[in-house]
Amino acid sequence: MLLLGAACGRDLDMLEPAPYPAEPEVFHDDFGPSVRYSAFAGSKVDALDIEYEEVYRGTAALRFDIPAPTDPSGGFAGGAFHATVPRDLSGFDALTFWARASTAATLNTVGIGNDNTGTSRFPAELHSLPLSTRWTKYAIPLPLPSVLTREPGLFLVAEASEYEVGYEVYFDDVQFERLGTIINPRPEIPTRTVSGETGGTLTVQGTRVTFDVNGTDVTVFAAPAYFTFATSDPDVVTVGPDGTITLLQPGTATITAMLGSTPASGSLTIIVERPPSDAPPVPAVPAEDVTSLFSDAYDDVPVDTWSAEWDQADVADVIIAENPVKKYSNLAFAGIEFTSPTIDVTSMTHLHVDLWSNDVDAFRIKLVDFGGNGVFGGGDDSEHEVTLSPISTPSLRPGEWNVLDIPLDAFRSLANRGHLAQLIISGSSAIVYLDNIFFFRGDIIDPTGPTDPAPTPTDAAADVISLFSDAYADVVVDTWSAEWDVADVADEEVAGDAVKLYENLVFAGIEFTSQTLDATAMTHFRMDIWTPDETAAAFKVKLVDFGANGVWDGGGDDSEHEVTITAGEGLATGEWVRLDLPLADFTGLAATEHIAQLIISGDLSTVYVDNIYFRRPASAAPSMQNTDSNNQ
Secondary structure (H helix, E strand, C coil): CCCHHHHHCCCCHHHCCCCCCCCEECCCCCEEECCCEEEECCCCCCCCCCEEECCCCCCCCEEEECCCCCCCCCCCEEEEEEEEEEEEECHHHHHHHHEEECCCCCEEEEEEECCCCCCCCCCCCEEEEECCCCCCCEECCCCHHHHHEEEEEEEEEEEECCCCCCEEEEEEEEECCCCCCCEEEEEECCCCEEEEEEECCEEECCCCCEEECCEEEEEEEEHHHCCCCEECCCCCCCEECCCEEEEEEEEEEEEEEEEEEEEEEECEEEEEECCCCCHHHHHHCHHEEEEEEEEECCEECCEEEECCCCCCEEEEEEEEEEEEEEEEEEEEEEEECCCCCCCCCCCEEEEEEEECCCCCCCEEEEEEECCCCCCCCCCEEEEEEECCCCCCCCCCCCCCEEEEEHHHHCCCCCCCCEEEEEEEEECCCCCCEEEEEEEEEECCCCCCCCCCCCCCCCCHHHHEEEEECCCEEEEEEEECCCCCCEEEEEEEEEEEEEEEEEEEEEEEEEEECCECCCCCCCCCEEEECCCCCCCCEEEEEEEEEEEEECCCCCCCEEEEEEEEEHHHHHCCCCCCCCEEEEEECCCCCHEEEEEEEEEEEEEECCCCCCCCCCCCCCCCCCCCCECCCCCC
């Protein structure tokens, strides 16, 4: 017997693993093999019962008692039916069940693939399923059956009452089937663009599949794990099997997906940005002139929350260059509240904020005063929101700390400042860093203007037609900022020299239409400009000739041309730059006998201009040169 046992023994290392059961039953008059129920956290834990009267067929059904919204035992009913022995569901294409309710209702969620452990890989759900008081059969398509070879999550239900009272929902004959009528899968990932920072992670969200089920489209919200993802640049981002996106280095990558062999529509564009590496400047306002919300430089007043319950943002305290800052991510809008107590800033003149973001197309700050009663909604509240951008004052620049001193007078609708209670931020960027948030009183010394005048031009007066220059007699200019432009202009002096200052410049129209200019004898257009803005983008100059009839678009003889100047051509920050542009470069300008408009625009929000004129003959000097060296 011993010898026979040895001769007939089996090598256990060679055994195939036992297959998982392909059991279809979840509930037929009773729970299927190894099926258990686990209520969701926060639900009415005793909501599920076995029903013996209201059944579809057989002797028993499942009944959920949906609680009223005010029920202290739980705000909803729901949980997961799961198997202690995982099942092989790859041979089925749907979970089917019969259901009805004691009153017409819309079932919030039903689905599969959730075993209520928090580690489920393959949940798939139907949302807003209409129920009537009659038994009706429903089918939940399995998004990709081939991956469900050892699935413990069989059936999930979650429902909150849509009425002031509760009601009952019944289920019967819950089972997996192969219907053969589930066709035409159309997988999808929503097309959108999201931003993150190197070293961080994101998650693919909103994946879904729409099937034709007996001629009706049914959309299943399926977990990312059902899909196979690809990235256009694996050096920028990678995507894991569960849809986790790892952000590796700055850049842009596009993520696409497949469901089995079927391409998914849509794509996800990921913009990976670099976080700040340095701290903002230490503020120098005297402490006695400051009411601080957040700053290492001052004692802060109490702030109740940096992200209110009603906002849409995540906030974290992070350290950058040994300096604490507030990091907001997933930012739609964030409420910073200081309601206990409110603060009195009636003696203050400015709000100071240091802001760092890679996207500065728009950043909004709202201040809210709760009025004398100190509560919101008392009839004496007031608020105002300002929007900052690359063309605002103060202006924003991406990828650097922006030191913002905003006059409180800019919050024009803020009727009072004695009971300030909220600061609300929002904008175009999902990630922003904030530091040194405080109110202060005092004048701001503007370091962003020139201290020296532009060099005096040396062209002979007989060779010049001047629009604006102390060195020459100027022709008549009708307006330095036309009604149709987007700009503010002011007359300023720099060391006794008259200049024009353009702020909030998008485009400015300078018009001399009452007496157009004949520049046919001239060869160049000249102007001196000074800007505090970064000049990595462009400054544009357009000349417009109205033709012989002297009016725009009156006789078809108008012409115009715009020249673009960049940093590579000499544009610079914080110094006077001479633009000496050959009229021959304005190639679309068919004539120069009736010039009527000069239009300036570009990416500079603040520009000082001087010495604007046409000249002859052509200079032997380069067409552009920096003029702060007095190289005339």
